[in-house]
Amino acid sequence: MRLRRAGRTYGERQALFPIDMAVRAGECVALMGSNGSGKSTLLRLASGREKPTTGSVLFEGHPMREEDPRTRARIAVVGDTVSCYPDLTARAHLLLVARAQGVGDAAAEWTDRVLAERGLTAHADSYPSSLSSGQMQSLLLGCAFVRPRDMLILDEPEQRLDPAARDRLAEQIKQEKRDGVAVLLATHHTDLAGSTADRVIVLEEGRVIAAGATEKVLKKVGL
Numbered sequence: 362m363r364l365r366r367a368g369r370t371y372g373e374r375q376a377l378f379p380i381d382m383a384v385r386a387g388e389c390v391a392l393m394g395s396n397g398s399g400k401s402t403l404l405r406l407a408s409g410r411e412k413p414t415t416g417s418v419l420f421e422g423h424p425m426r427e428e429d430p431r432t433r434a435r436i437a438v439v440g441d442t443v444s445c446y447p448d449l450t451a452r453a454h455l456l457l458v459a460r461a462q463g464v465g466d467a468a469a470e471w472t473d474r475v476l477a478e479r480g481l482t483a484h485a486d487s488y489p490s491s492l493s494s495g496q497m498q499s500l501l502l503g504c505a506f507v508r509p510r511d512m513l514i515l516d517e518p519e520q521r522l523d524p525a526a527r528d529r530l531a532e533q534i535k536q537e538k539r540d541g542v543a544v545l546l547a548t549h550h551t552d553l554a555g556s557t558a559d560r561v562i563v564l565e566e567g568r569v570i571a572a573g574a575t576e577k578v579l580k581k582v583g584l
C-alpha cells in the first residue's frame with residue numbers, strides 16, 4: 362500500500378497535508394501523534410474508506426477502491442467506529458465475517474481459534490449488550506483476524522484493552538508480520554508501537570514531524 366502525495370481536507374481544514382509513505386508485506390508501520398493530528402484520516406485513506414483530496418493511494422500499484430471486492434477481500438480494517446448487530450452473539454459475528462470473507466467450511470474452526478486468542482471463549486454466546494467495552498473491542502479485533510488478509514489496518518486497537526489483552530494483541534501483530542501481512546496502525550501506546558512497529562510516523566496537525574526506525578523516532582520525540 363502506497364500513499365503518493367496523498368492529502369485530505371474537510372472543508373477549510375487540512376486534516377492531512379500531502380504525504381508519501383508505503384507499507385510493505387511483513388512490515389508494521391505505526392502512526393503516532395496527539396488527538397486530531399490526522400492519524401485516523403490517514404488510515405481512512407489507506408483503507409480506501411475515503412478518497413484523498415490531493416494525490417493518490419495505491420494498493421499493489423492500482424488505485425485503492427474500497428468498493429472493489431478484491432480489495433475488500435484482502436484488507437482487514439478495525440476502524441474508529443464501533444458497529445455490531447445487537448441480536449447476534451460474539452460467535453455469530455465471527456462466523457458471519459468468516460463466511461462472508463470466504464473461509465468456507467473452516468469458518469467454525471477459525472471462529473473457535475479467534476475466540477480463544479482474543480480471550481472470548483467464555484463469552485462466545487454473549488450478545489454485544491452484555492460484553493464489557495474491552496470484550497467488545499476484542500470482538501471487533503477478532504472480526505479482522507477471522508478472515509484471510511494481506512493487509513491489516515488498525516485504528517487505536519489497544520483502546521479499552523487490559524494489559525493481558527494488549528500483550529496478546531502485540532503477539533498477534535508480530536505473528537501477522539511473520540505471515541507476510543502488511544500492518545498499518547494508529548496508536549497512543551508507546552509500548553505497543555515499540556514492540557510491534559518497524560517504523561513510526563509521528564503526525565502533528567496533519568504534518569509529519571518525525572519518521573523512521575521505531576527506536577530512533579520514539580527517542581527523538583521523547584516517547
Ligand SMILES: Nc1ncnc2c1ncn2[C@@H]1O[C@H](COP(=O)(O)OP(=O)(O)OP(=O)(O)O)[C@@H](O)[C@H]1O
Binds near residue numbers: 375
Ligand atoms: N469528517 C470530518 N469532517 C471534518 N473534520 C474532520 C473529519 N474527520 C476528521 N476531521 C478533522 O481532521 C483532523 C484530524 O482528525 P483525525 O481523526 O484524523 O485525528 P487523529 O489523529 O486520528 O485523532 P485521535 O487521536 O483523537 O483519534 C481533526 O482536526 C478533525 O477535527
